[in-house]
Amino acid sequence: xxxxxxxxxxxxxxxxxxxxxxxxxxxxxxxxxxxxxxxxxxxxxxxxxxxxxxxxxxxxxxxxxxxxxxxxxxxxxxxxxxxxxxxxxxxxxxxxxxxxxxxxxxxxxxxxxxxxxxxxxxxxxxxxxxxxxxxxxxxxxxxxxxxxxxxxxxxxxxxxxxxxxxxxxxxxxxxxxxxxxxxxxxxxxxxxxxxxxxxxxxxxxxxxxxxxxxxxxxxxxxxxxxxxxxxxxxxxxxxxxxxxxxxxxxxxxxxxxxxxxxxxxxxxxxxxxxxxxxxxxxxxxxxxxxxxxxxxxxxxxxxxxxxxxxxxxxxxxxxxxxxxxxxxxxxxxxxxxxxxxxxxxxxxxxxxxxxxxxxxxxxxxxxxxxxxxxxxxxxxxxxxxxxxxxxxxxxxxxxxxxxxxxxxxxxxxxxxxxxxxxxxxxxxxxxxxxxxxxxxxxxxxxxxxxxxxxxxxxxxxxxxxxxxxxxxxxxxxxxxxxxxxxxxxxxxxxxxxxxxxxxxxxxxxxxxxxxxxxxxxxxxxxxxxxxxxxxxxxxxxxxxxxxxxxxxxxxxxxxxxxxxxxxxxxxxxxxxxxxxxxxxxxxxxxxxxxxxxxxxxxxxxxxxxxxxxxxxxxxxxxxxxxxxxxxxxxxxxxxxxxxxxxxxxxxxxxxxxxxxxxxxxxxxxxxxxxxxxxxxxxxxxxxxxxxxxxxxxxxxxxxxxxxxxxxxxxxxxxxxxxxxxxxxxxxxxxxxxxxxxxxxxxxxxxxxxxxxxxxxxxxxxx
Ligand code: GLN
Ligand code: ZN
Numbered sequence: 001x002x003x004x005x006x007x008x009x010x011x012x013x014x015x016x017x018x019x020x021x022x023x024x025x026x027x028x029x030x031x032x033x034x035x036x037x038x039x040x041x042x043x044x045x046x047x048x049x050x051x052x053x054x055x056x057x058x059x060x061x062x063x064x065x066x067x068x069x070x071x072x073x074x075x076x077x078x079x080x081x082x083x084x085x086x087x088x089x090x091x092x093x094x095x096x097x098x099x100x101x102x103x104x105x106x107x108x109x110x111x112x113x114x115x116x117x118x119x120x121x122x123x124x125x126x127x128x129x130x131x132x133x134x135x136x137x138x139x140x141x142x143x144x145x146x147x148x149x150x151x152x153x154x155x156x157x158x159x160x161x162x163x164x165x166x167x168x169x170x171x172x173x174x175x176x177x178x179x180x181x182x183x184x185x186x187x188x189x190x191x192x193x194x195x196x197x198x199x200x201x202x203x204x205x206x207x208x209x210x211x212x213x214x215x216x217x218x219x220x221x222x223x224x225x226x227x228x229x230x231x232x233x234x235x236x237x238x239x240x241x242x243x244x245x246x247x248x249x250x251x252x253x254x255x256x257x258x259x260x261x262x263x264x265x266x267x268x269x270x271x272x273x274x275x276x277x278x279x280x281x282x283x284x285x286x287x288x289x290x291x292x293x294x295x296x297x298x299x300x301x302x303x304x305x306x307x308x309x310x311x312x313x314x315x316x317x318x319x320x321x322x323x324x325x326x327x328x329x330x331x332x333x334x335x336x337x338x339x340x341x342x343x344x345x346x347x348x349x350x351x352x353x354x355x356x357x358x359x360x361x362x363x364x365x366x367x368x369x370x371x372x373x374x375x376x377x378x379x380x381x382x383x384x385x386x387x388x389x390x391x392x393x394x395x396x397x398x399x400x401x402x403x404x405x406x407x408x409x410x411x412x413x414x415x416x417x418x419x420x421x422x423x424x425x426x427x428x429x430x431x432x433x434x435x436x437x438x439x440x441x442x443x444x445x446x447x448x449x450x451x452x453x454x455x456x457x458x459x460x461x462x463x464x465x466x467x468x469x470x471x472x473x474x475x476x477x478x479x480x481x482x483x484x485x486x487x488x489x490x491x492x493x494x495x496x497x498x499x500x501x502x503x504x505x506x507x508x509x510x511x512x513x514x515x516x517x518x519x520x521x522x523x524x525x526x527x528x529x530x531x532x533x534x535x536x537x538x539x540x541x542x543x544x545x546x547x548x549x550x551x552x553x554x555x556x557x558x559x560x561x562x563x564x565x566x567x568x569x570x571x572x573x574x575x576x577x578x579x580x581x582x583x584x585x586x587x588x589x590x591x592x593x594x595x596x597x598x599x600x601x602x603x604x605x606x607x608x609x610x611x612x613x614x615x616x617x618x619x620x621x622x623x624x625x626x627x628x629x630x631x632x633x634x635x636x637x638x639x640x641x642x643x644x645x646x647x648x649x650x651x652x653x654x655x656x657x658x659x660x661x662x663x664x665x666x667x668x669x670x671x672x673x674x675x676x677x678x679x680x681x682x683x684x685x686x687x688x689x690x691x692x693x694x695x696x697x698x699x700x701x702x703x704x705x706x707x708x709x710x711x712x713x714x715x716x717x718x719x720x721x722x723x724x725x726x727x728x729x730x731x732x733x734x735x736x737x738x739x740x741x742x743x744x745x746x747x748x749x750x751x752x753x754x755x756x757x758x759x760x761x762x763x764x765x766x
Contacts, residue, residue, distance in 0.1 A: 052365045065095065136191065297320055414637075558605055611651050
């Protein structure tokens with residue numbers, strides 16, 4: 001039984017990679033120094049995995065920015081415009097693709113970036129031209145192999161990792177509509193075969209080809225491509241010593257297994273994710289039973305931070321061994337460990353009972369070793385693991401029966417507003433007396449350096465609570481004044497007290513904690529520190545109400561209260577694994593509801609519950625969407641339905657793909673939804689129009705992701721366009737997301753243009 005790993009976090013134990021890259025970009029260090037940092041991180045990761053007795057060590061899982069971009073460089077998928085400035089070295093070319101490039105003569109935008117399946121990791125989207133040629137351009141993979149060879153003194157244990165050809169094409173995009181990216185399969189296979197051939201000639205015994213798209217619902221075209229590609233690859237390498245481990249993760253592959261049936265005898269090894277889809281094991285085993293295929297079972301959760309339950313993993317291992325024999329079984333985490341923090345050792349402030357139950361990347365590698373020892377008879381390891389997990393089953397740090405009971409006891413009344421939307425709308429319009437096309441913003445205003453310094457001083461206890469609150473209040477007063485001067489209709493308090501929209505709530509809710517060093521790569525040098533939901537979640541005191549009320553006390557205009565929704569809090573955290581996800585979501589929802597009700601009681605008449613993560617939480621396979629929407633929509637309803645008709649509930653989502661979820665968005669029944677639509681030039685409103693979306697909408701008319709200042713005329717035209725699609729009285733005018741990343745200079749001009757455009761629209765279109 002071999003133990004292996006699909007990939008290790010590459011940011012360094014203390015985000016050394018982030019620091020080095022940012023220093024390199026700023027011109028503070030040279031390329032040699034940057035490379036040294038990379039080399040040190042790789043060495044550390046490899047040594048750890050070697051020391052932990054892994055039988056196969058992943059290689060080429062390191063990346064200076066993104067592993068998809070690495071592959072684009074490896075096989076020469078480089079859009080022409082990045083080749084024009086003559087860079088001194090391939091790294092500068094690489095970073096210009098990732099981040100754009102600006103100097104006197106050149107102004108080249110960065111390539112597109114998007115989410116890696118349903119994770120919070122973002123990759124750089126490959127861009128193909130019709131005549132795309134692929135050829136070996138970067139030598140990174142080969143260099144890293146040599147590096148690891150020096151450490152191991154042999155190439156036997158080296159397992160280079162590459163995204164497979166079909167997933168790579170799938171993840172990319174065509175630069176025009178004259179062709180389909182899958183047309184490129186023949187071309188791309190040539191270069192893959194060349195790469196694998198080269199690896200084989202270097203005595204490499206294993207290669208890992210990741211084809212995560214096998215976990216998706218695939219079209220016939222994509223299925224044909226998979227079949228075509230792997231028939232060719234397997235047949236070509238049938239007589240070689242190199243073994244190909246075909247991996248998939250994030251969901252099951254049993255629906256797509258039949259694609260491999262006809263060349264079944266050529267397959268060396270496949271890896272399946274038994275965390276996301278444990279039920280596929282039986283089907284996969286029976287499929288491969290009569291062959292020589294080696295099965296790698298992903299039994300350690302690479303997407304969460306809890307200790308493995310050895311007893312459950314053992315069942316899967318034993319079943320596999322009994323079915324196909326020990327020689328044909330490998331064990332591993334389900335996916336790359338990229339999505340978890342590196343080492344639990346650095347966490348100093350987590351309650352020891354909770355910490356005992358946790359496991360970061362390094363601990364997960366050690367768990368593989370433990371599992372092997374148990375198989376070999378070390379029963380005490382198993383007993384110890386079970387007792388740690390069982391100890392917590394009754395612990396009152398985690399469990400609170402009152403909260404549990406409340407989260408289950410949901411009556412219809414709790415999840416429904418008193419009246420339907422049209423009645424509520426009448427009451428709200430009467431109570432607020434807002435003009436046509438009311439203007440507002442999404443919540444945050446620029447987070448200046450001054451604000452960050454003050455928040456940091458407070459966190460580090462260099463500023464007392466009283467002083468801190470005084471400062472924040474000052475910022476709030478100023479931002480209220482600025483919004484009044486700009487002439488906005490519905491004001492916000494600016495969110496100056498928040499570092500991050502989820503972390504802020506996690507620090508105030510019972511049952512959640514934040515880590516000291518639990519960094520996970522989000523994209524490039526950007527890392528996030530997801531909070532951990534470890535116990536029953538509740539709220540013991542007001543979280544935002546005092547700030548919002550302070551803001552309201554400074555103006556006669558309406559101030560909108562600002563909350564993060566339950567689905568987003570859950571999705572951007574590590575979630576406990578000892579109860580079902582819906583129950584955890586409902587607990588968070590009840591806590592948010594309590595805050596909503598407190599805001600209402602304190603006289604706040606408009607409350608926004610942000611759910612930017614609702615869409616990304618969608619399961620990869622459509623068959624699982626129903627279950628997801630059941631609990632996610634219900635959670636939103638719990639959070640938002642405790643108020644009277646006159647209180648207006650807003651929600652905000654910052655993306656523009658609503659085509660396949662419009663019905664569910666409508667089911668949320670928020671009085672107002674603000675969305676992103678400026679980039680698509682309001683095209684997305686077509687779907688709201690076709691669906692006859694009944695409630696009010698604020699289509700974002702200012703793209704806050706760009707420093708560009710939209711002109712008054714441009715905004716007016718967007719409003720005009722929006723009024724072709726939607727009833728005018730339902731339209732709000734707002735930017736498409738929070739303004740915290742923009743400068744005050746940009747915000748003042750843009751919002752000024754926005755308000756003026758709305759005023760003109762009232763006259764011309766009203
Ligand atoms: N209210 C938040 C803000 O304005 C929303 C952020 C988001 O949608 N990501 O910053
Ligand atoms: Zn947003």
